[in-house]
Each structure stands twice: as C-alpha cells, then as structure tokens.
Amino acid sequence: MDYDVLILGGGIIGCAVAYELSKYSLNIALIEKDYDIADDVALINSAVVYDGVECDDTLMAKLEMMGNEMFDELSSKINVPFKRQGSLIIAEDEKSEDMINKMYERALERGIKNITLLQSNEVYELEPNLSVKVSKALYSKNTGVICPYDLAIAYGEIAFDNGVNFRLEEEVVDIQKITKGFRVITNKNKFTCKMVINTTPGQNYSIDTSEKIYKEKRNLSFFLLEKDCKVNYNNIVFTIKDSEETVRIIPTVQGNIILALNTEKPVGYEYTLKNFNNLMGEIDENKINAFYQWPHYKDTIIIDESLIDKGYIKVVGKHYGQVTMTPSIAKMVCETIVSNINCVLKKDFVGKRREVYKFSQLSNEERNQIIKMNKKYANIVCICKNITEGEIVDAIRRPLGARTVEGIKRRTGVTFGSCKGSECFSKIVSILARETNKKPTDIVNDSKNSNILKSRIKEFQYE
Ligand SMILES: Cc1cc2nc3c(=O)[nH]c(=O)nc-3n(C[C@H](O)[C@H](O)[C@H](O)COP(=O)(O)OP(=O)(O)OC[C@H]3O[C@@H](n4cnc5c(N)ncnc54)[C@H](O)[C@@H]3O)c2cc1C
Known part of the structure; x- marks a missing residue:
C-alpha cells in the first residue's frame, strides 16, 4: 500500500483531519487540486465561532457546541489568535421577540450555558452605538471570532511538520475499491491506501452512493471596514426577523468590523450600504475597505460512515458554521479512523506551529533584533499594513509555503490595506518569482490560468 490514509481535499476540514491524524503513527497523504491549501476558505479575516444557540438543526447545534468548547485550548496550542466575543441576537418587533423567546427555550433544552434574555435598555448599555429599535435580545458569552484561513493554514503546517505528505495541484478523478483498500486515481497518479x-464537496466518485446536497443557498454581502472607522461595537450583533433579510456586525480578531447582509437573492453594493445606514447611522464610504459577496449554505453536515467497514468516510454538505464545527468533525473522524486501523500515538509529535514574526506587532527593540538577523525585515513592502519583505519570504519558505499571490495574502495580510495592493502587488509578484525561481509571467494569483502579467513589455513587437 502507498499510504495508510488518503485525505481528499485541502480545505479547512481536510487540513484539520490531517492535523488530528498526524498525531498517530500513520503514513498519510492529502490530495488538493489547487496550488494551495485553504484556497476555498472564505477570504474574510474573521469567522464567527457559534455556540449552537442560533442553529435550527439540533445535530448541527451539537457539532457547533462541541467545536466551540475546543477553541480556547486548540487556538493556544496551535498558535492562532482566537477571541471570545459576546453576541446579541436582536428582536426589533413582537414577532421576532417571540422567535427569540423560543430560541432561548431551545438553547436551555440543549444545555447551553451563559445565555441571558435582555430588555432593550440593557442592550443599549452593552451597545450604545446601535441605532436600530431593539425590543429584546438574546445575549451569549460563548461566541468568538477566529481567522478561518489562518486556522486552516496552521492545521496544515503542523500536519506537514509531522509527516503528512501534501500533494498539491493534483486532482482526484476517481476512487475504486480494491481487495484490501482503495485505489485513488488522480490526474497525475494512482495510489493505493x-x-x-x-x-471534497459535491464530488461523486465510483464508490459514492450519496448525492450532492446543497439544499439552502442564500447570499451574503460583506463590508470590511477600516480600523479607524468610527463604528465601534463590543459584541457580535445579529438581527432576527421573520422577513427574509438579516444582518450581522462582527468585530474581528484584528480589531476592525465586518458587516454582513444575508438575503435570499443577490443584492448590490448600494442596497447593502442602505441597509447598514438604516441600522447603524451613516457609514463613511471612504472607510469601507472591501465589498465581498459569497453564498451562504445551510446544509446538514453529514459524516457519512456507511462504508466505514470498507474504510471510507465522506464529509458531505456545506454550512455557515463549518469553521466552528471543524475541530469536532476532525476529532470524530480521527477517532473512527484510529479505531479501525492499527496505529499508536507518536512520541515525537510537534503540536505547535513554527513561530511567525509579525513586524507590525513587534516593539522597536524586537524589530531591531530581527533586522540584525535578517535585513529583509527592514524592507517594508506593504506600507498600509507595515508588512516586510522578511515576512513575505518567510511565507514562501515556511512549511507548505505560499506559491500564489493569494497564498501570500492569506499568510501575511499584504494587500488588505486601504490601497488594496496598488502599491505592493508588483513587488509581491517579483519576490515570489525570485524565491520560487520562476519568471514573473508564470506567477499566478490563485488558481490555474490566473497569471498576473501577460508578457514582458520588451517582448511586444512594434510594426
Ligand atoms: C463567506 C463565508 C463566511 C463564512 N463564515 C463562517 C463563520 O462565520 N463561521 C463558521 O463557522 N463558518 C463560516 N463559514 C463556513 C466555512 O468557511 C466553510 O464552510 C468551510 O471553509 C468549508 O470547508 P471545507 O473544507 O468543508 O470545504 P472547502 O473549503 O470547499 O474544501 C474542499 C477542498 O477540496 C478541494 N477539491 C475539490 N475537488 C477536488 C478534487 N477532485 N481533487 C482534489 N481536491 C479537490 C477544493 O479545492 C478545496 O480546497 C463561512 C463560509 C463562507 C463562504
């Protein structure tokens, strides 16, 4: 057999499973079709770590609760910033008040602690900047915020350091059952395991029986506000309505604010802005750093173990709280694998991610020390965010290093400043080309054929 275990897909779930299994004496590979892991994890700098209060589905609520409880220990173990941030689910009228009361009763039945029902005056005390009419709110101290792609990359880096073989740019084409395991066929190889x-969401191979399920797909429109924007919130704020549109305000781990509008049909920038202006008072548009749009899924996540006797597990479905569920899903999958295969815990497992220097967060003394070791930390590439050449080179050279501009963005935060990369983008392309020994014209933004430079100007032919 080539491998004991093959993990297909290098999203947050695949990386988390790789991390959990890398604690054991197993020969593991992860196959990902893109150039980088976590490439499909949303490019928002903070995901909400839910606590199961908001979730209609009891099973999904359980996965959220289990995941939520694991975040404090996990984040400090693997060196990813995580912040407990209270949340308010706000009712604006009698009908939504009724929904909140039911939600509260349901949360108590689920055994969720640290939740309270607040009257409007208590809500305004917690959030004096709310300009919406509040009739009642459900307050939770359990929720939190974490950067989803940072978490996925940390999982991946630790798994890599502990021997998982990451096979990037390789697409799974089929999975076949053989006598004592499986043959996984990719566009480049055939592996037995x-x-x-x-x-891999939505993929069905010869072995699969389950259908692709994307039941409920809504639309999320996001504003990312600059740090110096006057909007200030202490808690994650959700509105709850009987109507089809809800909003959320998320103070991020990095200290700025994300505003998200959830609608049934896609809406544009103007519509989203109008909605938030109504909720929070006039927003200074110069302080809107970015406007993103993504689908919002609400499937039931299924850990399909129906073929576990043959050695096959499939994680099916997409859910808005999947980051929250990731530690619990990974742990459950790992427990099933470990009880079905002969292995022991490794004695030499290294559970911490290698140190990353964030120049902007260092004191001047620390900056001087690091510059003495490496002059590249004295060269600021991203002037908006104070990110140095040293950090970019480290993002490329570290375990599972970045091979795309998007990969460097996710690892360092370059181009997320107010100039959105107009100052540093070409410098990043040059550094990446130099470090990977490629031509600048071969550098891609993220996926195949997303080359940034068409050709060298000198190569144009003048007629
Ligand atoms: C805008 C947005 C906001 C979100 N906010 C939150 C939040 O606040 N809180 C929260 O808990 N969750 C949140 N989520 C949910 C969460 O981010 C996603 O559901 C999660 O990242 C999905 O991870 P995954 O690993 O299951 O799937 P994916 O990230 O889709 O990973 C699957 C991987 O498989 C690879 N792949 C596919 N086919 C093949 C193949 N044939 N061969 C090899 N590789 C293949 C893909 O390239 C991909 O990398 C949010 C999601 C979005 C989009």
Missing part, C-alpha cells in the same frame, strides 16, 4: 477520507 487502506482508508480514504473524502472532504
């Missing part, structure tokens, strides 16, 4: 964990 004892067990397969399939986390």
Whole structure:
C-alpha cells in the first residue's frame, strides 16, 4: 500500500483531519487540486465561532457546541489568535421577540450555558452605538471570532511538520475499491491506501452512493471596514426577523468590523450600504475597505460512515458554521479512523506551529533584533499594513509555503490595506518569482490560468 490514509481535499476540514491524524503513527497523504491549501476558505479575516444557540438543526447545534468548547485550548496550542466575543441576537418587533423567546427555550433544552434574555435598555448599555429599535435580545458569552484561513493554514503546517505528505495541484478523478483498500486515481497518479477520507464537496466518485446536497443557498454581502472607522461595537450583533433579510456586525480578531447582509437573492453594493445606514447611522464610504459577496449554505453536515467497514468516510454538505464545527468533525473522524486501523500515538509529535514574526506587532527593540538577523525585515513592502519583505519570504519558505499571490495574502495580510495592493502587488509578484525561481509571467494569483502579467513589455513587437 502507498499510504495508510488518503485525505481528499485541502480545505479547512481536510487540513484539520490531517492535523488530528498526524498525531498517530500513520503514513498519510492529502490530495488538493489547487496550488494551495485553504484556497476555498472564505477570504474574510474573521469567522464567527457559534455556540449552537442560533442553529435550527439540533445535530448541527451539537457539532457547533462541541467545536466551540475546543477553541480556547486548540487556538493556544496551535498558535492562532482566537477571541471570545459576546453576541446579541436582536428582536426589533413582537414577532421576532417571540422567535427569540423560543430560541432561548431551545438553547436551555440543549444545555447551553451563559445565555441571558435582555430588555432593550440593557442592550443599549452593552451597545450604545446601535441605532436600530431593539425590543429584546438574546445575549451569549460563548461566541468568538477566529481567522478561518489562518486556522486552516496552521492545521496544515503542523500536519506537514509531522509527516503528512501534501500533494498539491493534483486532482482526484476517481476512487475504486480494491481487495484490501482503495485505489485513488488522480490526474497525475494512482495510489493505493487502506482508508480514504473524502472532504471534497459535491464530488461523486465510483464508490459514492450519496448525492450532492446543497439544499439552502442564500447570499451574503460583506463590508470590511477600516480600523479607524468610527463604528465601534463590543459584541457580535445579529438581527432576527421573520422577513427574509438579516444582518450581522462582527468585530474581528484584528480589531476592525465586518458587516454582513444575508438575503435570499443577490443584492448590490448600494442596497447593502442602505441597509447598514438604516441600522447603524451613516457609514463613511471612504472607510469601507472591501465589498465581498459569497453564498451562504445551510446544509446538514453529514459524516457519512456507511462504508466505514470498507474504510471510507465522506464529509458531505456545506454550512455557515463549518469553521466552528471543524475541530469536532476532525476529532470524530480521527477517532473512527484510529479505531479501525492499527496505529499508536507518536512520541515525537510537534503540536505547535513554527513561530511567525509579525513586524507590525513587534516593539522597536524586537524589530531591531530581527533586522540584525535578517535585513529583509527592514524592507517594508506593504506600507498600509507595515508588512516586510522578511515576512513575505518567510511565507514562501515556511512549511507548505505560499506559491500564489493569494497564498501570500492569506499568510501575511499584504494587500488588505486601504490601497488594496496598488502599491505592493508588483513587488509581491517579483519576490515570489525570485524565491520560487520562476519568471514573473508564470506567477499566478490563485488558481490555474490566473497569471498576473501577460508578457514582458520588451517582448511586444512594434510594426
Ligand atoms: C463567506 C463565508 C463566511 C463564512 N463564515 C463562517 C463563520 O462565520 N463561521 C463558521 O463557522 N463558518 C463560516 N463559514 C463556513 C466555512 O468557511 C466553510 O464552510 C468551510 O471553509 C468549508 O470547508 P471545507 O473544507 O468543508 O470545504 P472547502 O473549503 O470547499 O474544501 C474542499 C477542498 O477540496 C478541494 N477539491 C475539490 N475537488 C477536488 C478534487 N477532485 N481533487 C482534489 N481536491 C479537490 C477544493 O479545492 C478545496 O480546497 C463561512 C463560509 C463562507 C463562504
């Protein structure tokens, strides 16, 4: 057999499973079709860590609760910033008040602690900047915020350091059952393995029986506000309505604010802005750093173990709280694998991510020390965010290093400043080309054929 376990898909779930399994004496590979892991994890700098209060589905609420409880220990173990941030689910009228009361009763039945029902005056005390009419709110101290792609990359880096073989730019084409395991066929290779964990959403291979399920797909429109924007919130704020549109205000781990509008049909920038102006008072548009739009999924996540006797597990479905559920899903999958395969815990497992120097967060003394070691930390590439050449080179050279501009963005935060990369983008392309020994014209933004430079100007032919 080539491997004991093959993990298909390098999203947050695949990387988390790789991290959990890398604690054991197993020969593991992860196959990802893109140039980088976590490429499909939303490019927002903070995801909400839910606590199961908001969730209609009891099973999904359980996965959220289990995941939520694991975040304090996990984040400090693997060196990813995580912040407990209270949340308010706000009712604006009698009908939504009724919904909140039911939600509260349901949360108590689920055994969720640290939640309270607040009257409007208590809500305004917690959030004096709210300009919406509040009739009642459900307050939770359990929720939190974490950067989803940072979490996925940390999982991946630790798994890599502990021997997981990451096969990037390789697409799974089929999975076939053979006598004592599986044959996984990719566009480049054929591998045999004892067990397969399939986390590629929506893919059905010869072995699969389940259908692709994307039941409920809504639309999220996001504003990312600059740090110096006057809007200030202490808690994550959700509105709850009987109507089809809800909003959320998320203070991020990095200290700025994300505003998200959830609608049934896609809406544009103007519509989103109008909605938030009504809720929070006039927003200074110069302080809107970015406007993103993404689908919002609400499937039931299924850990399909129906073929576990044959050695196959599939994680099916997409859910808005999947980041929250990731630690619990990974742990459950890992427990099933470990009880079905002969392995022991490794004695030499290294559970911490290698140190990253964030120049902007260092004191002047620390900056001087690091510059003495490496002059590249004295060269500021991203002037908006104070990010140095040293950090970019480290993002490329570290375990599972970045091979795309998007990969560098996710690892360092370059181009997320107010100039959105107009100052530093070409410098990043040059550094990436130099470090990977490629021509600048071969550098891609993220996926295949997303080359940034068409050709060298000198190569144009003048007629
Ligand atoms: C805008 C947005 C906001 C969100 N906010 C939150 C939040 O606040 N809180 C929260 O808990 N969750 C949140 N989520 C949910 C969460 O980010 C996603 O559901 C999660 O990242 C999905 O991870 P995954 O690993 O299951 O799937 P994916 O990230 O889709 O990973 C699957 C991987 O498989 C690879 N792949 C596919 N086919 C193949 C193949 N044939 N061969 C090899 N590789 C293949 C893909 O390239 C991909 O990398 C949000 C999601 C979005 C989009």
